[in-house]
Amino acid sequence: MKDILDKAKLWLTPTFDTETQTEIQELINGNPDALTDRFYKNMEFGTGGMRGVMGAGTNRINKYTLGRATQGLSNYLIENVKKEQLSVVIAFDCRHNSKKFAKVVANILSANNIKVFLFEDLRATPELSFAVRHLNCDAGIVLTASHNPPEYNGYKVYWADGGQIVPPHDGGIISKVNDLDFSEINFNAKEELIEVIGKDVDDAFIDGSVKNGCLSDDINRDNLKIVFTSLHGTSIVSVPDALAKAGYSDVHIVEEQREPNGDFPTVKSPNPEEPEALKMATDLANKIGADIVIGTDPDCDRLGVAIRDLDGNMKLMNGNQTMVVMTEFLLKKWKEEGKINGNQFVGSTIVSTELVNKSAASYGVATKVGLTGFKWIAKMIRDHESMDFIGGGEESFGYMIGDFVRDKDAVTATLLACEVAAYAKQNGSSFYEELLNIYLRNNFYKEHLISIVKKGMDGAAEIQQMLSDMRNNPLTEIDGEKIETLSDYEASTRKNLITGEVTNIDLPKSNVLIYQTASGTRIAARPSGTEPKIKFYFSVNSSLDSTNNAEATEVELDAKIQRIIKELKLN
Structure with missing residues (x-):
């Protein structure tokens, strides 16, 4: 004490x-x-930034912890980017204090003689990623805590390519931040270096979103009835405009959730992964007979999609299902246009469904798989500039089309989801039937996520102990199937538990464990990078011989997942 x-x-x-x-x-x-709780550790400026509860103290988000991070970033830019005039663009979301924090950050950058482009009001995170390259900036910052509870805020840093910071810049910036004392923060703004921006960048971003998210002139967009909810977040300033510009005229907004509000008063959690968060939207869809529901998280980088199943009921897709259908649609268009020549790839992550890899392979397209987080997909684009990036996603409801935005992007992804639904409808199909057709060709894959909250200093230790136990005392069976491989991303090794063979994993180290059987049954475990949680990802699959058997097959796969959860004593 x-x-x-x-x-x-x-x-x-x-x-x-x-x-x-x-x-x-x-x-x-x-x-x-x-x-x-406020002082047992420092609020870490991690490999993408930081996120936490607001308040005074070293383990909180406040003007001083944000200031230290910004001063460290300033020092790194000045030392490593040799330009006469450095520049950074700043955006912020609907959360409490976001606008105030954004001005504090702008003041510190300007105090260090760095030109600042500051958005006039809340904007979507993907627009920040776009603006970095559009304005030819050296870095970007967004103040957001995504879908975390109202008491949270956060800070993410982007590099000149529009992607979140990755090696070597992340380590370099972290080192500069850690070397700083709070007394070294320069808060003395040079207002002449701060330029407020808005409509001009908005217009360019919406134009780019429509260009990338709308893939055919032959789609009847007037015939698709859409319900959209911003869940009190920033997407209200961009998604409706993008839908209108794309030609979608039958759009119904959930009015009770239209107004940006950091308290998120109509939901327990502003997380489009949760069916409850989209209940107002699905209720409205049922009332008016809508074809599709779209809901976005507070900073508009992730989207939830609900569509009608074979019985006409609204069904919330999980992130894996949405990414598979959208990737398949992109691949089909590229093939129809004769653009697939072996020089293309799609992006995914180690905890996302392997179905996307199988789907891409059927078109002769490679899947590059990285660690969790879109900064690694953005890095794939930079590392493989001679290749065409078609699209990429991850299980946590994020997707990115092309590379005009280098982060998950719910604006363009909303357009693409609607394109799939509208195209399918006019051809006598549906978004859900398109998914079932993918299952028929490749197997029915079902995924499930459990997040276990462990708060505070003791909780952090518990999470580490759980992972240590799984690492040092590995499972040998899952639901009666022998485990074939254990991939330890912290040790960078993949061990065949049957033969004993060990191979190296060529990815940056990360505290992730993945067990997998020969049939593809998989369990992954990792600590959350943004919340006091440990996450367990489950994936199982089975053949599907007819769409008529889809419901029964899904019930069987769900039962298998529940048996595994019980076996691991996680329920």
């Missing part, structure tokens, strides 16, 4: 403003548990 108290008392010095000092003094006087 003495170490905690010593760290806290540093925040009572003149380096910190009166409001901050008062908040810390009150905790010292009467709330030792809260004080410990």
Whole structure:
């Protein structure tokens, strides 16, 4: 407790403003548990940025932890990017304090003689990625905590290519941040270096979204009835405009969720992965007979899609299903246009469905698989500039079409999902039937995710212990199937548990374990990079001989997943 108290008392010095000092003094006087949680560690500036609960303290998001990160980034840019005038573009979402934090960040950059382009109001994260290259900036920053609870905020950094920072820049920036004392932050803004931006960039972004997300002049877009919800987030300023410009005229917005609001008052969680978050939208879809529901998370980089099943009921697709259908649609268009020549690839991640790999292979297209996170897909594009990137996604409801945005992009992906639905409808099919046809050709793949929350210092230790146990005492069977391989991404090894053969994994180290059987049954485990959680990913598959048997097959696969969860004692 003495170490905690010593760290806290540093925040009572003149380096910190009166409001901050008062908040810390009150905790010292009467709330030792809260004080410990705020100071037991530093808010880490990780490989993409940081995300956490707002408040005073080293383990919180506030003007000082954000300031230290921004000062470190400034120092790194000045040392490593040799330009007469450096520039950075900043965007922010609908969360509490995002606009205020964005101005603090802009002030620090300008104080370090860096030109700042600051969006006038909330904007979608993919527009920030687009704006970095559009404005020829050296970096970009977005203030967002994605779909985390209302008390969270965060900070993500992008490099000049529009992708989030990856090696070597991430390590270099982290080193600069860690070397800094809070007293070294320069808050003295040079207002003449801060330029407010808005409509001109918006128009260019929407034009690019429509160009990339609309793939055929032969699609009857007037015939698709769409329900859209922004879940109180930033997408309300971009998605409706993009749909209208693309030619979708029958769009119905969930009015109760239209207004941006950092409290997200109509949902428990503004997460489009959760059926409950989209309930207002699916209720409206049922009321008006809509074909498709689209919901986006608060910073508009991920989307949830609900469509009608064979019985006409609204069904929320999981992220793997959506990415498979959209990738298949892109591949089909590329093939029809004669553009597939062996020099193309799609992107995926190690915890996403392997069905996308099989689908791409059937078109003669390679799948490059990276670690979790779209920064690795953006890096694939940069590392393989001589190849054509068709599209890429991950299980967590993110997708990216082409490379005009170098991050997951719910604006363009919304257009593509609607293209699939409209094209299928006018050809006597549906989005869901397109998915079933993929299952018929490749096997019915079913995935499931469990997230176990472990808060605080003790929770972090529990998560590490769970992964350590799985690593050091590996499973040998899953639901009666012998485990064939254990992939340990922290050790960079893949071991065949039957033969004992060990091969190297050529990816950056990451605390991820994946067990897999010969039939493709798979369990992956990893700590969340943004929340106090450990995540378990399950994937099972089975052949499907007829769309009429799809429901029964899905029930069997769901039962298999539940048996595995019970076997691992996770329920």
